[in-house]
Amino acid sequence: xxxxxHGEQGHxxxxxxxxxxxxxxxxxxxLHRTHPAKVAGLLEALPPNERRAVWSMVDTERAGRVLTxxxxxxxxxxxxxxDPDDLAASVQYLELxxxxxxxxxxxxxxxxxxxxATGGRRRQQLETLLxxxxxxxxxxxxxxxxxxxxxxxxxxxxxxxRLLDELPPQTDMxxxxxxxxxxxxxxxxSTLVTAxxxxxxxxxxxxxxxxxxxxxxxxxxxxxxDDLDLLSAPVxxxxxxxxxxxxxxxxxxxxxxxxxxxxxQMAGLNQDADTFGPILAGSRSRAxxxxxxxxxxxxxxxxxxxxxxxxxxxVALAVLMPIVASMGGIAGSQTxxxxxxxxxxxxxxxxNMRLLFTREMGISVINGLLWAIVIGLLVFAWFDSAMxxxxxxxxxxxxxxxxxxxGLTIPLLLHRLGIDPAxxxxxxxxxxxxxxGFFAFLGLATLWLS
Amino acid sequence: xxxxxHGEQGHxxxxxxxxxxxxxxxxxxxLHRTHPAKVAGLLEALPPNERRAVWSMVDTERAGRVLTxxxxxxxxxxxxxxDPDDLAASVQYLELxxxxxxxxxxxxxxxxxxxxATGGRRRQQLETLLxxxxxxxxxxxxxxxxxxxxxxxxxxxxxxxRLLDELPPQTDMxxxxxxxxxxxxxxxxSTLVTAxxxxxxxxxxxxxxxxxxxxxxxxxxxxxxDDLDLLSAPVxxxxxxxxxxxxxxxxxxxxxxxxxxxxxQMAGLNQDADTFGPILAGSRSRAxxxxxxxxxxxxxxxxxxxxxxxxxxxVALAVLMPIVASMGGIAGSQTxxxxxxxxxxxxxxxxNMRLLFTREMGISVINGLLWAIVIGLLVFAWFDSAMxxxxxxxxxxxxxxxxxxxGLTIPLLLHRLGIDPAxxxxxxxxxxxxxxGFFAFLGLATLWLS
Numbered sequence: 001x002x003x004x005x006h007g008e009q010g011h012x013x014x015x016x017x018x019x020x021x022x023x024x025x026x027x028x029x030x031l032h033r034t035h036p037a038k039v040a041g042l043l044e045a046l047p048p049n050e051r052r053a054v055w056s057m058v059d060t061e062r063a064g065r066v067l068t069x070x071x072x073x074x075x076x077x078x079x080x081x082x083d084p085d086d087l088a089a090s091v092q093y094l095e096l097x098x099x100x101x102x103x104x105x106x107x108x109x110x111x112x113x114x115x116x117a118t119g120g121r122r123r124q125q126l127e128t129l130l131x132x133x134x135x136x137x138x139x140x141x142x143x144x145x146x147x148x149x150x151x152x153x154x155x156x157x158x159x160x161x162r163l164l165d166e167l168p169p170q171t172d173m174x175x176x177x178x179x180x181x182x183x184x185x186x187x188x189x190s191t192l193v194t195a196x197x198x199x200x201x202x203x204x205x206x207x208x209x210x211x212x213x214x215x216x217x218x219x220x221x222x223x224x225x226d227d228l229d230l231l232s233a234p235v236x237x238x239x240x241x242x243x244x245x246x247x248x249x250x251x252x253x254x255x256x257x258x259x260x261x262x263x264x265q266m267a268g269l270n271q272d273a274d275t276f277g278p279i280l281a282g283s284r285s286r287a288x289x290x291x292x293x294x295x296x297x298x299x300x301x302x303x304x305x306x307x308x309x310x311x312x313x314x315v316a317l318a319v320l321m322p323i324v325a326s327m328g329g330i331a332g333s334q335t336x337x338x339x340x341x342x343x344x345x346x347x348x349x350x351x352n353m354r355l356l357f358t359r360e361m362g363i364s365v366i367n368g369l370l371w372a373i374v375i376g377l378l379v380f381a382w383f384d385s386a387m388x389x390x391x392x393x394x395x396x397x398x399x400x401x402x403x404x405x406x407g408l409t410i411p412l413l414l415h416r417l418g419i420d421p422a423x424x425x426x427x428x429x430x431x432x433x434x435x436x437g438f439f440a441f442l443g444l445a446t447l448w449l450s
Numbered sequence: 451x452x453x454x455x456h457g458e459q460g461h462x463x464x465x466x467x468x469x470x471x472x473x474x475x476x477x478x479x480x481l482h483r484t485h486p487a488k489v490a491g492l493l494e495a496l497p498p499n500e501r502r503a504v505w506s507m508v509d510t511e512r513a514g515r516v517l518t519x520x521x522x523x524x525x526x527x528x529x530x531x532x533d534p535d536d537l538a539a540s541v542q543y544l545e546l547x548x549x550x551x552x553x554x555x556x557x558x559x560x561x562x563x564x565x566x567a568t569g570g571r572r573r574q575q576l577e578t579l580l581x582x583x584x585x586x587x588x589x590x591x592x593x594x595x596x597x598x599x600x601x602x603x604x605x606x607x608x609x610x611x612r613l614l615d616e617l618p619p620q621t622d623m624x625x626x627x628x629x630x631x632x633x634x635x636x637x638x639x640s641t642l643v644t645a646x647x648x649x650x651x652x653x654x655x656x657x658x659x660x661x662x663x664x665x666x667x668x669x670x671x672x673x674x675x676d677d678l679d680l681l682s683a684p685v686x687x688x689x690x691x692x693x694x695x696x697x698x699x700x701x702x703x704x705x706x707x708x709x710x711x712x713x714x715q716m717a718g719l720n721q722d723a724d725t726f727g728p729i730l731a732g733s734r735s736r737a738x739x740x741x742x743x744x745x746x747x748x749x750x751x752x753x754x755x756x757x758x759x760x761x762x763x764x765v766a767l768a769v770l771m772p773i774v775a776s777m778g779g780i781a782g783s784q785t786x787x788x789x790x791x792x793x794x795x796x797x798x799x800x801x802n803m804r805l806l807f808t809r810e811m812g813i814s815v816i817n818g819l820l821w822a823i824v825i826g827l828l829v830f831a832w833f834d835s836a837m838x839x840x841x842x843x844x845x846x847x848x849x850x851x852x853x854x855x856x857g858l859t860i861p862l863l864l865h866r867l868g869i870d871p872a873x874x875x876x877x878x879x880x881x882x883x884x885x886x887g888f889f890a891f892l893g894l895a896t897l898w899l900s
Contacts, residue, residue, distance in 0.1 A: 013801055037677035045797045047805045069677075158643060167640035170681060172622050189639040190617035193608065226706065227487035227519075229699040231620060231681055248698055249679040252705065256676065259709030260791070266716075267787035268780070275792045276805055279812040286784050287817055293780045294825065297773040305769045311761075318768035319755040322775070322884070323747040330718070330743045334736050337717035341710065342725045347495045351463055355497050355726055362729040367737055375744065434772070
């Protein structure tokens with residue numbers, strides 16, 4: 001690992017040095033020796049102006065591949081740097097599904113121009129693929145399956161394949177299609193090469209791999225690939241006609257992007273944001289999240305302000321109140337995370353909802369009591385006041401119970417409303433635990449002191 | 451999607467109903483019709499005692515496959531429910547890499563017994579695979595590559611393959627190995643089937659897919675598969691001898707697990723925890739995280755307590771101080787998330803560290819000034835006090851700058867220390883922003899008021 005990482009860093013360093021010294025030829029040479037995925041990585045790690053300089057040195061015929069490895073924002077920016085004709089030339093050997101993704105990222109008129117520059121059958125296929133939603137099986141698929149008939153023999157199939165120059169990338173399976181155009185099964189290449197030449201395709205084909213409906217959500221396609229260890233799978237329309245093929249590399253990309261997106265979203269960041277992009281753009285997108293947080297913080301402040309008289313009477317309350325809010329926030333986010341994951345994995349269903357509630361509330365009772373006692377005793381020792389210890393203990397217990405209830409209901413509610421719980425769940429939860437924490441603690445103190 | 455989800459839920463419901471009615475035969479029948487991955491999903495969604503009942507109805511010959519789809523904790527528990535001989539029987543057709551993973555999850559003596567029950571060449575291969583660290587290429591690989599010599603012709607290869615009953619699952623490529631045992635290249639099945647029978651393997655083989663060193667970290671293997679769109683890849687030892695083969699399905703599992711782990715860890719949860727496990731075990735693991743958080747909350751409380759006199763003088767400070775801490779926490783976690791991701795993707799390297807610092811500090815100056823003014827004005831309007839507005843504005847600016855600095859340095863420091871920044875980064879950051887937020891706000895107020 002060390003070697004590779006150093007090698008990579010050295011590579012980046014070498015390119016930057018060559019760039020700094022104006023040795024553009026050397027930059028071009030270094031780039032030419034680098035895999036498109038790595039070139040994309042290098043570009044993303046450069047500040048915008050150096051990035052533009054390096055980008056201009058990438059060979060036109062490799063630029064298209066590089067674009068497919070970039071995050072959206074950077075991809076769109078760099079594609080627009082290219083001369084339209086060069087852009088069209090650079091993408092002409094891309095796989096169709098990659099080209100579709102690229103067009104969807106680009107501003108409308110540039111995408112349209114790319115489409116127009118594509119000719120014949122490829123153009124037609126491209127238009128069909130573009131018509132499917134990005135987040136569906138149709139949006140993931142390629143239009144390149146190799147079809148064979150069920151009633152032919154292995155020898156015939158082999159002769160047919162030898163007529164082809166090469167098979168599409170990631171071909172592990174031929175699609176068996178009847179004369180009516182309906183998908184019947186898959187013939188694995190690994191089965192084909194071990195079969196006798198006079199065996200019939202219909203006897204060899206795998207029927208377990210059912211056709212994936214073209215409108216199946218991408219997340220479900222990913223789950224299917226994972227569960228069945230698929231390398232590729234057929235996609236069918238409503239009439240079970242074969243319309244395309246999904247390959248595992250696109251599914252892997254999707255899984256990585258989804259994981260990445262949820263981590264970024266939890267911090268209110270845009271997944272496709274450029275780590276080294278312009279400062280002003282970066283500030284703007286983050287300011288929104290800070291603004292949302294301000295509203296919830298003001299809500300908590302408003303709750304506290306209701307108890308100014310109590311705080312005036314006993315200023316130690318101000319010292320301790322953040323503890324109540326923070327313990328609730330942590331406990332709630334544990335429940336929230338577990339529920340969000342359970343929903344994503346399909347573990348949580350109608351039949352076991354009650355069990356989940358019992359378990360989470362049970363855990364929060366135990367942890368609530370435990371930490372109520374610990375914190376109560378600590379505060380008693382610190383402030384030498386049994387009353388203050390009692391108040392904070394009670395408030396901790398109340399807030400941990402509320403936190404568990406909120407951690408359970410918020411994601412289930414958001415899920416039912418069709419909102420991604422990973423996006424909004426955290427903010428709503430913290431609002432609840434802050435408000436409840438301050439309210440319970442200061443409210444109990446007010447009752448006790450009056 | 452709806453159809454499948456309902457179907458699945460209905461399935462679970464049907465199994466639970468049959469179980470409730472004591473119709474065990476029907477349970478067995480329903481299970482037999484379900485893919486092992488789905489059976490695993492069903493088991494994870496059941497409470498422990500129903501789970502045990504359903505598990506006892508799974509056919510022995512399918513139980514091994516089901517185990518490979520379960521999360522660790524549940525997998526270990528259910529494997530131990532089986533009679534040792536049944537367990538040994540259930541795993542005898544598992545792929546070796548799956549069996550390795552299983553043995554690593556099981557308690558020592560059960561794993562040892564499984565190993566002892568494996569015979570001959572399989573046992574030998576198993577022992578070799580078990581000797582590699584789980585998180586390395588060796589831990590991901592299988593010992594089943596099909597080898598061919600570089601100097602033979604396609605026709606010979608085809609005849610050799612036809613002698614084999616079937617190829618190992620997920621075979622898309624034969625490994626070309628010289629007489630010295632060294633890996634030379636890969637021969638894709640898709641190339642083989644389109645080639646003429648008298649072409650030579652050495653002319654057809656792909657040499658771009660280099661052998662993966664057996665000690666390459668799993669994360670790097672995943673990156674490699676992703677970048678090069680690999681379906682399988684050869685693994686070689688230090689002498690470049692072919693020792694095994696990694697297939698993409700295991701890489702996908704690894705990517706999913708890693709993503710899952712980082713989300714769970716951020717909430718202080720154990721990735722392999724059972725969503726429906728016993729309450730006490732669940733409470734214990736979460737209590738640790740709450741305890742760590744308590745220490746940081748007490749630290750913040752200690753800071754506040756230094757300013758009790760000031761709070762006594764102006765109780766409005768208690769109302770407003772959580773706002774300062776919370777805005778800092780959000781801003782800091784944005785920087786933190788971006789840096790953690792940049793490190794994971796390899797975007798952040800020595801050469802661009804300064805650029806990253808400039809950008810993040812720039813963003814925090816802009817957002818710091820923006821929100822200092824907004825919140826200052828709000829507080830001025832709310833409390834009719836220009837002084838209070840000025841104090842909170844200044845504190846917000848200071849805390850957002852500290853937050854950015856902490857969000858930058860904490861992950862870089864943890865990364866250098868070899869600690870996963872995703873695990874500990876969040877807690878440390880919040881401690882910094884809480885402490886700094888309270889200190890800056892109350893400290894400034896003390897200066898102003900005195």
